Amino acid sequence: MPAVNPPAADVSKQLSKRLASHKLSQTVIDSLAKRVLIDDLVMHKFSPCIYGICIDYFSDKIPDLSKLSGRGVSRFEVFPYGIIDWDRFHVKVGFQVDELENQLARNAQLF
Amino acid sequence: MPNYSRNFDKPRSNPDAHLASGFLPARILHLHPTRRCNLTCSHCYSASSPHQDSGVNPTLWAQVLPLLRREGYDQVSLSGGEPLLYEGLENLVSSAVDEGFRLTLISNGILLNKTTSQMNKLLKKLDGIAISFDGLAHRHDAIRGRSGVFQHACDAIMVLLDLGLPVAAAISVTHDGIEELPDLVYYLVSLGVTAVQIRPVAAAGRAALTPHSLITSNGDQLRLYLVVKALAVELASRVSVHGDLVPAGALWNQREAYRSLLAHSPMTGSPMPTLLSDLVNPLVITDTASMKPVAFDMHSDFDLGVLDQLSSPSFMHDYRNVGAVKLKELVHQALQSMALISGVVDWYDYLARSSHNSFV
Numbered sequence: 509m510p511a512v513n514p515p516a517a518d519v520s521k522q523l524s525k526r527l528a529s530h531k532l533s534q535t536v537i538d539s540l541a542k543r544v545l546i547d548d549l550v551m552h553k554f555s556p557c558i559y560g561i562c563i564d565y566f567s568d569k570i571p572d573l574s575k576l577s578g579r580g581v582s583r584f585e586v587f588p589y590g591i592i593d594w595d596r597f598h599v600k601v602g603f604q605v606d607e608l609e610n611q612l613a614r615n616a617q618l619f
Numbered sequence: 620m621p622n623y624s625r626n627f628d629k630p631r632s633n634p635d636a637h638l639a640s641g642f643l644p645a646r647i648l649h650l651h652p653t654r655r656c657n658l659t660c661s662h663c664y665s666a667s668s669p670h671q672d673s674g675v676n677p678t679l680w681a682q683v684l685p686l687l688r689r690e691g692y693d694q695v696s697l698s699g700g701e702p703l704l705y706e707g708l709e710n711l712v713s714s715a716v717d718e719g720f721r722l723t724l725i726s727n728g729i730l731l732n733k734t735t736s737q738m739n740k741l742l743k744k745l746d747g748i749a750i751s752f753d754g755l756a757h758r759h760d761a762i763r764g765r766s767g768v769f770q771h772a773c774d775a776i777m778v779l780l781d782l783g784l785p786v787a788a789a790i791s792v793t794h795d796g797i798e799e800l801p802d803l804v805y806y807l808v809s810l811g812v813t814a815v816q817i818r819p820v821a822a823a824g825r826a827a828l829t830p831h832s833l834i835t836s837n838g839d840q841l842r843l844y845l846v847v848k849a850l851a852v853e854l855a856s857r858v859s860v861h862g863d864l865v866p867a868g869a870l871w872n873q874r875e876a877y878r879s880l881l882a883h884s885p886m887t888g889s890p891m892p893t894l895l896s897d898l899v900n901p902l903v904i905t906d907t908a909s910m911k912p913v914a915f916d917m918h919s920d921f922d923l924g925v926l927d928q929l930s931s932p933s934f935m936h937d938y939r940n941v942g943a944v945k946l947k948e949l950v951h952q953a954l955q956s957m958a959l960i961s962g963v964v965d966w967y968d969y970l971a972r973s974s975h976n977s978f979v
Contacts, residue, residue: 524801524849527842534838541841541962547868554848 523556540605543579548572549599559583559602567597580604639876640900642865642966645694645721647901648687651915652711653700654906657729658763662753662791662833664824665915667700674700674906675926677707680714683926688718691896697724700906704730709741716744723747725789728775729768739782749787749816750775754796755803762793762833773810780811787814793833797843804850808858815854817847818863821968823916837962840864844963863967867960874954880947881954885940895935898943899923912946914971921946921974949974 526532540561544551549565556562559582565571571586583602640646653674656667684695695715702708702724715722728750734742742748753762756769779786788807792800804815819835820826826833835843847862854860874881879897895902902923903911910923923942928934953973957964 522801522849522853524804524846524853527849528798528801528846530798534842537842537845538838541845544845545866545868545961545963548872550869550872551848551866553852554845555852 523554523561543603546575546579548575557602560605562600562602565599565601567599568595569597571597571599576601580606640691640879640897642870642873642876643900646692646896647694647696648692648720649696649698649901649903649915650711651699651903651905652697652702652707653705655704656699656701656727657704658701658727658765658768660753660763660825661829662762662793662820662826664821664826665698665700666824671700671906673706675707675904675908677710679908679926680707680711683929684714684718684720686929687895687902688720691894692720692902694721694723696901697722701727701730703738712741712744721746723749725749725751726775727751727763727768728772731775731778732771734778734782742779742782742784745784747787748779748784749789749814750779750812751789751791752803752807753791753793755799755806758793758796758799773807776807776810776812785813786811787816788812789816789818791818791820792835792843793820794835794839795832797835797839797846800843800846801850804854804860808854812858814858815850815860816863817843817850817861819843819965819968821916821965821971823914823968823971840963840965863965864963865966867957867962867964870964870966871954871957874957877950877954880943880950883939883943883947885944895938898939899946912942913974914967916971918974918977921949949977 527537544554544561544563546565548569549567549571551563552566553564554561560580573584573586576584580603581601582604583600585600587598587600589596589598651665651674654665654667654671655669655673656663656671657669659668697711699705703726705711712722722745724745724747726748730738731742731750750772752769752772753759759769759772760766776786776788788804790800790803800817804817807815819840820833822834844862844864844866847860847864851860851862880899883898899912901913903913903915903917904926905911905915908926909919910926910929911917911919912921912923921942923938924934949970953966953970
């Protein structure tokens with residue numbers, strides 16, 4: 509049986525597709541990863557937003573916000589879970605991502 | 620499929636955290652009862668093929684699975700080879716079900732296209748079935764060395780769904796395969812899979828001998844990590860998407876998951892873990908009945924022994940005093956290195972590679 513690709517869903521506008529494309533250089537990927545992988549903060553959600561990319565992190569200790577400096581952070585919010593979960597912090601960070609700006613601005617309208 | 624999806628989204632206040640042994644959500648026996656396979660995939664870490672022997676003596680399972688259950692293991696994950704080719708599969712499944720193991724199986728799907736009532740009965744005893752994929756049709760068929768097998772794998776998903784069984788997809792990603800991963804995942808979700816597990820191809824077994832287009836570089840792994848995160852969000856309302864890659868810093872932060880092993884001290888005897896699963900998770904059993912910690916391709920110097928030895932009264936004593944100490948040192952060093960590495964890591968592959976490097 510010949511190898512036939514299935515009909516692809518229209519995922520061309522999705523962030524996953526854009527990140528997977530080798531049209532986005534490895535330098536951009538390295539730079540992005542360097543900014544969004546932060547010690548002590550466990551990445552939970554990762555999605556396009558009006559700032560570029562917004563990421564929801566969790567942490568089990570009071571977040572060290574100095575670690576966010578120099579990473580192109582446009583906005584952050586910290587939610588202590590308090591009595592619900594005494595040692596859990598939810599940190600929402602908006603990263604400015606110039607490299608993806610044009611693509612993400614279009615995507616943001618979809619979310 | 621081995622559920623290697625570590626729950627890093629939950630903080631350490633998780634009330635079940637004291638039950639953890641390593642970074643897995645369960646205590647897993649990863650069984651390769653045979654390496655006989657109807658395919659010869661170019662990336663196969665166990666170098667399985669049609670020419671391999673039949674595998675573990677089927678009568679052994681009824682003896683050893685109760686012993687391993689008592690050692691704290693609660694999940695059996697079956698792979699191979701193609702596990703549906705294993706002549707002792709019924710014995711194995713029956714013994715595992717009798718002992719109350721959660722039971723999962725990963726298959727290439729070829730034999731699921733012509734199921735018999737006997738096989739359907741067996742499949743319904745499983746708690747989860749995953750069909751393995753390596754890419755879209757052209758890439759999948761090329762890696763597996765046979766045309767049409769992508770379609771067989773997709774058909775298998777439909778067969779299993781018709782039987783009312785939940786089906787997952789286990790995707791191995793090569794360097795060249797990253798770009799088409801989103802298309803593949805979206806397509807499999809449209810077929811009806813309920814979960815997707817994504818791992819980079821490791822430089823093990825046959826993959827270590829093949830072109831670099833199969834092996835993911837550190838840069839590829841960063842890209843893959845971000846792609847999987849994006850897929851998880853995009854598909855959150857439909858399926859769970861998990862990747863085997865984790866930021867090294869997150870592993871370091873959760874190192875206490877290994878506290879039983881790291882606290883292990885045969886000299887003082889305290890605190891002494893009481894169960895093998897406190898020290899070794901996952902426990903891998905090969906087609907030659909060898910027991911290995913962590914991964915199929917761990918260096919043989921870390922082997923626990925063979926299944927026949929399990930019932931020996933001295934087995935655990937000997938392992939605690941020699942083998943577990945060696946494993947503790949390996950895990951300790953690997954965890955320490957997580958504090959120094961930036962980027963993402965496939966932890967179990969990292970341990971396997973380190974086990975070989977420690978003998979260089």
